[in-house]
Amino acid sequence: MTSTTSSTVERAFRAALYAETDTALDTGASLLAADPAADAELARRGREFVAAAWRRGWQPADVVRIVRRELDDVHVHLASALIRAQAPDDRRRGPRWRAQLDELAEQAADTPPRTDRFTHATTVLELYRVLLRLPTLEPLEEHESTATRQPRPESRMLTRIRALLAKAEATGFPEEAEALTAKAQELSARHSIDEALLAAQAPSPDAPGACRIGVEAPYEQAKAVLLDAVATANHCRAVWNEPLGFSTVVGFEADLEAVELLHTSLLVQAMHAMTKAEAAQRAGGRKRTKTFRQSFFAAYAHRIGTRLAAAAETQVTDDLLPVLASREVAVTAHTDRMFPQTTTTRLRGVTDEAGWTQGAEAADRAQVGARPRLP
Template sequence: MSTPSTVDRALRAALYDTADASLDTAASLLAADPGADAELTGRGVGFVAAAWARGWQPADVVRLVRRELDDVHLHLVAELVRAQARDDRPRGPRWAAQLDDLPDRGAHPAPRTDRFSHATAVLELYRLLLRLPALESLDEHRSEPRAGSRSEPRAGHRTLARIRALLAKAEATGYPEEAEALSAKAQELMARHSIDEALLSAHAPAPDTPAACRIGVEPPYEQAKAVLLDAVADANHCRAVWNEAFGFSTVVGFEADLEAVELLYTSLLVQAEAAMTKAEAAQRAGGRKRTKTFRQSFLAAYAHRVGTRLHAAAAAPVSEDLLPVLATREVAVVGRVERMFPETTTTRMRGVTDAAGWTAGTDAADRARVRSRRPLS
């Protein structure tokens, strides 16, 4: 019978017993045995692969580690994800983008620690990875590239690049008229891109199927932000389901629409933060201190009002020949959501009690760069 390795003994002591004493014992074992380092890293790579098998993705894990642990753990998990990716199968452009967005070890190097402190941090990270629950798979019904459509993705990427550039300029300019014109053009491009993709898919030998992605809903005031994301998703032919415990919403829709949701949600958040800063400055000038309830009420009102405006924009008429195409895609999106989330609940907005915050948030939403789409033909 073989003798358990140092790593086996350390993990047995630390991972299944959450007491501090067991963690210290395990870290001491690892610190005293430099020869165990490679095996310890290999176990971490295995924990990462197990997280992928349970439906997690790199951005999800990074987001949770950032929320629950410290910078040293963030660097550790980024290195494990990179190590696992070297031997992993291709997982598509969204996954690759998440790998590219991992914390940069060069720009923000991990602080140097002694062997005991390092081993403690590793074990704390492994405890978190080991206890990750299963999430809904985002890989279901992945569609194959359309036959004869090599140039389509390139054209789509160019359109999305133009939309990103327009929204960035709208957020940065100090001239309302210029921002309005830039945002209106971005909205027009979003609508046209979505309809073009729908028509291409409808006439393809293998039509597209709905995809899904997760978008972080970061604290503070995440409930209001989740409401805003839900409104943006609904207006762009998608559905969003919020996971409050892990700080993200899963958005289901067709790829072109998912891109539009990510872009518009990010842009509206930037505009909301800028407007809230100005509103708070006005409150302070009037002798009132800024408060958490003011900010919560501001963002709740902003999300509510922007949702109303987006729903009005989404009601723009389309030509009759497009209606069956859009209806078919709507059914497909709803079906995918019901398969992924057979049980969902609704929640009530909390902490919305500041009348001044609500009024300021509503006014800011009315000034946000959201324009009705022109009729589509």
């Protein structure tokens, strides 16, 4: 790196990264486009921005999610490339982190079209603006302690659950989708119970962990309520970050996996049911409205929460209560350390009676499965 190339990058950054105007962005991009020798330094600085995001508590999937939310596909591709390029310089991470990197690697084949130097420089600066301004998040994993553990292999049970949910989402027949989802939830519940029984027989050294799950518009409030209900039913806690579009779910690893699977499945069922309800509304002469969809999803989330809570109260026998209570205390303590101040998410803006009614009916039809009673 020469002082000339460093100076080009610094001047471009001073012009573009700390100002919001298109004129400032054009000035910075022009400087970079005119100096090809600055490309390597520009990429190096990008890797530094990524490393700084990790120090502020972000993970690869979080960065990609926020870039997709704020910018365009070309920025997402660039962010993914920077993350992959920075990975060899990073300290070892846990299995969830590595899984996120693997997913980015699988998507790398889909490359954006080539552009001229000015357009590319503009894209880079727009991305760096976002990376530079990322706020600090609650860290999800420790670097040294969790990284030295052996990765947790995915069980055959989880492989079966994923396969069942994939079939449920792909089929065009509602009855088949409900049956497949019911079976998946039954296996999910058994998987969680088996983990708890193993913990009772041979206590695991593992402490609760956490993961972030995207909660995106539209209907993000109802989706956050739905995720909270699923997390609670699976012995986890969910904390919604509305401005950044995700919830942090805290719990033991097997339960976190169950939450991710069931939440995704219920979202798919909700969208299918809402599409069908809207078609019936149009056939009856009523136009599709935003208030109908909002009320539908809110009712769906509320009723699913009620069903899951009722199931959780009736499906556990006395022999498992001590270990479940111990795990719940650990999860609650971990959540309180991460989030000393939290508030309850309440549904607002429900004004369409037909949407609410049909959303509640769809939730009653949704397959959540009851946790099998323990022997």
